Amino acid sequence: MDKFVINGRNKLYGEISVSGAKNAAVAIIPAVVLADEPCVIENLPKIKDVSVILSILKHMGAEVTFIDGDESRVRIDPTGITSHKVTCDKLVGDMRASYYLLGALLGKFGKALVPFPGGCSFCERPINLHLKAFETLGAACNILPTHIELMSDKLEGRQIYFDVVSVGATMNAMLAAVKVPGKTVIDRAAKEPHIVDLANFLNSMGANIKGAGTDVIKIRGVERLHSCTYSIIPDQIEAGTYMAAVAAAGGNVLIKDVIPEHLDSITAKLRDTGTIVEEYDEAVRVIREDELKSCNVKTMPHPGFPTDMQPQFVALLSTAHGRSRVMECVWESRFSYIPQLRKMGADIIENGNIAHIYGKQDLCGAKVHALDLRAGAAMVIAALAAYGTTEISDIRYIERGYEKIIEKLSSIGADIRRVTYKENVDE
Numbered sequence: 001m002d003k004f005v006i007n008g009r010n011k012l013y014g015e016i017s018v019s020g021a022k023n024a025a026v027a028i029i030p031a032v033v034l035a036d037e038p039c040v041i042e043n044l045p046k047i048k049d050v051s052v053i054l055s056i057l058k059h060m061g062a063e064v065t066f067i068d069g070d071e072s073r074v075r076i077d078p079t080g081i082t083s084h085k086v087t088c089d090k091l092v093g094d095m096r097a098s099y100y101l102l103g104a105l106l107g108k109f110g111k112a113l114v115p116f117p118g119g120c121s122f123c124e125r126p127i128n129l130h131l132k133a134f135e136t137l138g139a140a141c142n143i144l145p146t147h148i149e150l151m152s153d154k155l156e157g158r159q160i161y162f163d164v165v166s167v168g169a170t171m172n173a174m175l176a177a178v179k180v181p182g183k184t185v186i187d188r189a190a191k192e193p194h195i196v197d198l199a200n201f202l203n204s205m206g207a208n209i210k211g212a213g214t215d216v217i218k219i220r221g222v223e224r225l226h227s228c229t230y231s232i233i234p235d236q237i238e239a240g241t242y243m244a245a246v247a248a249a250g251g252n253v254l255i256k257d258v259i260p261e262h263l264d265s266i267t268a269k270l271r272d273t274g275t276i277v278e279e280y281d282e283a284v285r286v287i288r289e290d291e292l293k294s295c296n297v298k299t300m301p302h303p304g305f306p307t308d309m310q311p312q313f314v315a316l317l318s319t320a321h322g323r324s325r326v327m328e329c330v331w332e333s334r335f336s337y338i339p340q341l342r343k344m345g346a347d348i349i350e351n352g353n354i355a356h357i358y359g360k361q362d363l364c365g366a367k368v369h370a371l372d373l374r375a376g377a378a379m380v381i382a383a384l385a386a387y388g389t390t391e392i393s394d395i396r397y398i399e400r401g402y403e404k405i406i407e408k409l410s411s412i413g414a415d416i417r418r419v420t421y422k423e424n425v426d427e
Helices: 020-034 048-059 098-110 130-137 168-179 191-204 236-249 261-272 307-317 338-343 372-385 407-413
Strands: 002-007 013-018 039-042 061-069 070-077 112-117 139-143 147-151 158-160 183-187 208-210 214-219 229-231 251-257 274-278 283-286 296-298 321-329 347-351 352-361 367-369 389-393 415-420
Touching: 002 372, 013 191, 013 236, 020 039, 020 098, 020 168, 020 191, 020 236, 039 372, 048 061, 048 070, 048 098, 070 321, 098 112, 098 147, 098 168, 098 407, 112 208, 130 139, 130 158, 130 168, 168 183, 168 191, 191 229, 229 321, 229 347, 236 251, 236 283, 236 372, 236 415, 251 367, 261 274, 261 283, 307 321, 307 338, 307 352, 307 372, 338 367, 338 372, 367 372, 372 389, 372 407, 372 415, 407 415
Parallel strands: 013 251, 039 229, 158 183, 296 321, 367 389
Antiparallel strands: 002 389, 002 415, 039 070, 061 070, 112 147, 139 147, 183 214, 208 214, 251 283, 274 283, 321 352, 347 352
């Protein structure tokens, strides 16, 4: 097994580039299933989740080819996918976003049979809203012992109303509805940048989607989707994670290949801590020289502060002077990683969906675990700011969503390396 070993207290200087958005890529790749011709996708992040979903499509019969050997550019020919059934249970169980195959296959075949999704389990994340959307369009949903089955005699465009704003359900509803006859209206739609990116990709193939990025998305079904070449947007959360890392460790780093307006809520909170953030056309510069100040954070759907940045900010605020409060309003039970931060000396008290953080500048290295993707990123940030050496195990979660994280952090001065070790069952 492998772990990250990080020697902290090194300030970070230089430049770092952000990869394509994970949360967009894992929906756009399944969306190719809906096309009647091959598509080319560019700016793919080289991460495990992308390799898994590409492997699933290959297993289903798609032809997947990296262009000129470049893993960030892929040509996918979906014409070999002739069945609504996904049989590679192990691959599907490796990632949460495999549930997008439900919407894509339902939209293509009018039915789907997909194993239960896997991925991070930081809290219970039911897909009842996804199923509600499918049922509204006319599908019958059956929960089998190991699979989810969708069947329909005829799908038709209707109004889908979500009681709770859900990114995954919004995207799955878009995938299912794009070829359905008539007009589908998604009310209380999520507005995240990757929602807009999926809509733009589908429209590039000939779909008729309007309103992505607002509360209401309107879709007029089309008979067929054609080939296209499309470049995925930069990863908002990867950019925010590196911004928080610079703020925690100190230094001056130019973070390139970003869309600054996607980072507005993150930038605002970093500035509250006393961190300097300068914005350019496709980059931000993060400068932290003085002691960090405490601040309060409340996670909200976009354009609010993203829940996927909450663990990273709890780690950051653990090093800030004063008392901070972080309120998690999107997911329940997303503070399960806090005991790992306490191993490093963090002073944090949980009260329901609120974490009270009593900041200090003397976090110490320790042996910790990455419990999920973003919690793992929080451990990295805390380790960069801590005295001594931190060992982070279960790094497979981190590498699900961060391309070449060791190389990128090393290039700006972090002392981080991968070490192979023999697991100690008593540890």
